[in-house]
Amino acid sequence: MFDSLTSRFSSAFSSLRSRGKISASDVDATCVQMREALLEADVALPVVEDFIEEIRTRSLALLPSLQAGSNQAQAIFDVVNAELTRILGSEARRVRFSKKPPTVIMLAGLQGAGKTTLAGKLAKYYADQGNTPLLVASDLQRPNAVTQLQILGQSIGVPVFAPEEGNGKGNPVNVATDGIKYASAKQFNMVIVDTAGRLGIDGELMNEAVAIRDAISPDEILFVVDAMMGQDAVRTAQSFQEGVGFDGVVLTKLDGDARGGSALSITQLTKRPIMFVSTGEKISDFDIFYPDRMASRILGLGDVATLAEQAKKAFDPATSAKLEEKFSSGEDFTLEDFLEQLQAMSKMGSMSKMLAMLPGAASMKKQIENFDEGELVRTRAIVQSMTPTERRDIKVLNGSRRARIALGSGRAVSEVNSLVERFSLAQKAMKAMRGGSMPAGMAMPAGMGASVGKPKQVPTKKKSKSGNPAKRALEERS
Amino acid sequence: MGLFSKLISKLTNSNEVSLSDWKTLEADLLAADIGPKIVESIINQARLIRGDQAQSALTQVLMKSLSRAPREMNLSVAKPSTFLIVGVNGTGKTTSAAKLAAHFQKKSLTVILGAADTFRAAAVEQLQTWGKRLDILVISGKEASDPAAVAFESAQKARDSHSDILIIDTAGRLHNKSDLMHELEKVKRVVEKITPVNEVLLVIDATTGQNGLIQAQVFSESVAVTGIILTKLDGSAKGGIALSIEATLDIPIKWIATGESIEDIAPFDPERYIEGLLA
Numbered sequence: 094m095f096d097s098l099t100s101r102f103s104s105a106f107s108s109l110r111s112r113g114k115i116s117a118s119d120v121d122a123t124c125v126q127m128r129e130a131l132l133e134a135d136v137a138l139p140v141v142e143d144f145i146e147e148i149r150t151r152s153l154a155l156l157p158s159l160q161a162g163s164n165q166a167q168a169i170f171d172v173v174n175a176e177l178t179r180i181l182g183s184e185a186r187r188v189r190f191s192k193k194p195p196t197v198i199m200l201a202g203l204q205g206a207g208k209t210t211l212a213g214k215l216a217k218y219y220a221d222q223g224n225t226p227l228l229v230a231s232d233l234q235r236p237n238a239v240t241q242l243q244i245l246g247q248s249i250g251v252p253v254f255a256p257e258e259g260n261g262k263g264n265p266v267n268v269a270t271d272g273i274k275y276a277s278a279k280q281f282n283m284v285i286v287d288t289a290g291r292l293g294i295d296g297e298l299m300n301e302a303v304a305i306r307d308a309i310s311p312d313e314i315l316f317v318v319d320a321m322m323g324q325d326a327v328r329t330a331q332s333f334q335e336g337v338g339f340d341g342v343v344l345t346k347l348d349g350d351a352r353g354g355s356a357l358s359i360t361q362l363t364k365r366p367i368m369f370v371s372t373g374e375k376i377s378d379f380d381i382f383y384p385d386r387m388a389s390r391i392l393g394l395g396d397v398a399t400l401a402e403q404a405k406k407a408f409d410p411a412t413s414a415k416l417e418e419k420f421s422s423g424e425d426f427t428l429e430d431f432l433e434q435l436q437a438m439s440k441m442g443s444m445s446k447m448l449a450m451l452p453g454a455a456s457m458k459k460q461i462e463n464f465d466e467g468e469l470v471r472t473r474a475i476v477q478s479m480t481p482t483e484r485r486d487i488k489v490l491n492g493s494r495r496a497r498i499a500l501g502s503g504r505a506v507s508e509v510n511s512l513v514e515r516f517s518l519a520q521k522a523m524k525a526m527r528g529g530s531m532p533a534g535m536a537m538p539a540g541m542g543a544s545v546g547k548p549k550q551v552p553t554k555k556k557s558k559s560g561n562p563a564k565r566a567l568e569e570r571s
Numbered sequence: 572m573g574l575f576s577k578l579i580s581k582l583t584n585s586n587e588v589s590l591s592d593w594k595t596l597e598a599d600l601l602a603a604d605i606g607p608k609i610v611e612s613i614i615n616q617a618r619l620i621r622g623d624q625a626q627s628a629l630t631q632v633l634m635k636s637l638s639r640a641p642r643e644m645n646l647s648v649a650k651p652s653t654f655l656i657v658g659v660n661g662t663g664k665t666t667s668a669a670k671l672a673a674h675f676q677k678k679s680l681t682v683i684l685g686a687a688d689t690f691r692a693a694a695v696e697q698l699q700t701w702g703k704r705l706d707i708l709v710i711s712g713k714e715a716s717d718p719a720a721v722a723f724e725s726a727q728k729a730r731d732s733h734s735d736i737l738i739i740d741t742a743g744r745l746h747n748k749s750d751l752m753h754e755l756e757k758v759k760r761v762v763e764k765i766t767p768v769n770e771v772l773l774v775i776d777a778t779t780g781q782n783g784l785i786q787a788q789v790f791s792e793s794v795a796v797t798g799i800i801l802t803k804l805d806g807s808a809k810g811g812i813a814l815s816i817e818a819t820l821d822i823p824i825k826w827i828a829t830g831e832s833i834e835d836i837a838p839f840d841p842e843r844y845i846e847g848l849l850a
């Protein structure tokens with residue numbers, strides 16, 4: 094009933110793909126389906142109409158030039174992909190650093206968009222790159238927004254300039270101005286100013302934002318917008334553009350299952366690039382925006398590039414090398430190795446989030462949604478309750494040892510039994526596969542312990558060469 | 572005047588409603604976030620309308636998509652009547668909890684607030700600030716403590732002090748995170764050990780697009796939502812997704828919120844809402 098853009102596109106194109114020769118009326122029918130899919134994905138109507146018209150014209154123009162027997166559906170698919178990527182921006186723009194520090198970033202947006210959390214994430218992101226950010230608490234409106242920023246700052250070790258406690262008291266323009274002065278005096282090279290949420294149509298509050306802007310002349314004003322936003326995103330973005338103006342867009346709550354069609358509308362109509370995305374409640378759930386990834390995600394290709402990057406970050410190269418070594422030298426893969434993998438996986442964040450990034454994920458949405466994250470935690474608890482000897486050789490696990498492990502991990506003995514059983518099966522399977530080219534870091538966990546519907550369905554490798562550059566690069570690497 | 576009245580006068584006076592008139596009505600309904608499927612069905616029904624009853628007939632078409640479930644709050648004789656406030660991040664849960672508390676306090680009912688958002692930084696303080704302003708007791712636990720424990724304690728407190736109303740604020744959570752949804756189910760379960768939960772109110776931000784429908788569905792499956800609080804209607808967004816929720820899942824909108832001040836909340840009035848949609 095509630096298909097995402099990804100699954101809608103997948104189905105629009107698979108019906109196209111299943112035909113031999115595509116006629117003009119096939120293109121039209123696909124366009125009708127695409128229109129509804131884009132609307133369901135919250136792309137604004139005027140943007141949808143333009144987009145569809147463009148695709149239709151370009152596809153029709155393409156048809157005669159295609160050889161009979163060539164993959165026409167693929168050609169049209171490529172047109173759609175290219176057009177989507179073009180609208181989303183050809184590459185991610187980075188923050189412009191001011192020649193005269195501090196570089197000042199001002200956040201603006203509606204109430205509840207996620208500005209305060211984002212301020213913390215930005216600060217952490219730039220601090221990790223060797224900058225010295227200062228957070229400035231200019232949201233004096235929402236109760237305890239100042240406290241929230243202070244707690245965030247403390248947790249990431251970034252100072253917060255907060256002379257006013259807020260809750261309706263104090264002047265946000267003065268706080269911002271004083272914040273910049275303080276940053277200059279104390280040699281911070283970057284200032285991130287959190288402001289109160291305001292409605293696009295609230296003239297008075299928009300003027301306040303203008304006053305803050307004029308007082309601090311920010312190098313970047315970032316418009317923060319919730320990825321779940323509907324058709325009004327365009328109107329809101331336009332009134333912010335006319336009101337305070339902004340240089341870039343940040344898309345938040347992208348860890349939800351909204352496809353974020355509003356992103357497409359906003360960049361298209363305001364001509365401002367999306368620069369960052371926020372993908373969760375943890376400070377580290379943050380990334381720069383990759384237009385091609387977003388386009389391929391929309392098109393149901395899965396966000397393989399992101400997944401690969403996260404895996405690389407989570408799996409320590411030494412551990413991976415050691416595993417690979419073990420694997421090819423014929424040594425047994427032990428529960429100890431498995432525990433290391435489980436730990437690395439938990440570093441990668443939620444399993445369902447990762448699975449959702451795989452190509453073809455749209456077609457197994459239900460399984461992914463039903464993925465029981467707790468299973469990984471429980472499995473880890475059981476393995477952690479074993480002694481090193483037990484982990485290295487499961488054959489020593491007799492009845493009394495199993496009972497002790499169950500007690501220690503707070504799980505039932507039957508769960509311990511089933512884990513051991515599945516592990517020994519997996520060990521056998523690994524032996525049989527030995528010599529294959531499976532990347533060690535990714536080999537075991539999906540099938541182990543976790544009750545994801547049918548892990549076999551996850552197409553970890555595809556024969557086809559993808560039309561998407563990021564994905565193709567990845568295919569060629571493996 | 573708005574397109575609606577133009578369309579109605581055309582329907583009333585003649586049968587000459589052009590294709591572009593229907594296209595404009597479609598565009599308006601879509602712009603309100605009602606969603607392509609329901610818009611299509613509304614337009615199809617509206618196309619059958621003719622003659623001098625056009626105005627009321629068209630309103631009827633829209634009214635028909637609304638839920639028929641009662642919109643009044645379900646208050647019990649036994650104390651306390653308990654409301655659980657749920658929803659995704661940033662929709663206005665905490666503010667709405669405070670507004671509802673003030674609303675019932677004005678009716679001379681005694682209210683207790685439970686601060687079961689133990690996750691987001693300063694969420695507890697945010698509710699406490701409201702509590703202080705309203706002189707309403709806020710039950711809270713330590714930061715990062717178990718939200719179910721806080722909810723349990725507030726239920727005990729409300730029962731033991733014979734309070735009329737208990738309103739429990741919960742942390743924002745995305746419906747696609749099953750662990751967080753399980754946590755919410757647990758909050759509800761433990762409260763029910765002390766007192767029945769009269770209302771589970773899902774807070775939907777009027778700017779929400781089609782994802783709102785999935786939110787409502789998943790939250791309902793998990794904690795049986797009994798009503799919607801539609802917030803931020805003071806902005807330019809029309810909140811049509813709530814109409815979709817009513818039409819698809821039969822969950823009634825019970826309250827609308829129209830600002831950041833404590834009094835900016837009111838019971839939902841279907842007719843005025845439909846009027847506003849087409850204004």
Ligand SMILES: Nc1nc2c(ncn2[C@@H]2O[C@H](COP(=O)(O)OP(=O)(O)OP(=O)(O)O)[C@@H](O)[C@H]2O)c(=O)[nH]1
Nearest residue numbers: 204205660661662663664665666743803828829830
């Ligand atoms: N304009 C407007 N703003 C509102 C309304 N309701 C809440 N807000 C604002 O929206 C922002 C978020 O509100 P909260 O009540 O903190 O939202 P929440 O759902 O509790 O947020 P989390 O607990 O972080 O998930 C605050 O700035 C509120 O002042 C409303 O009806 N209109």
Ligand SMILES: [Mg+2]
Nearest residue numbers: 664665688694
């Ligand atoms: Mg809250």
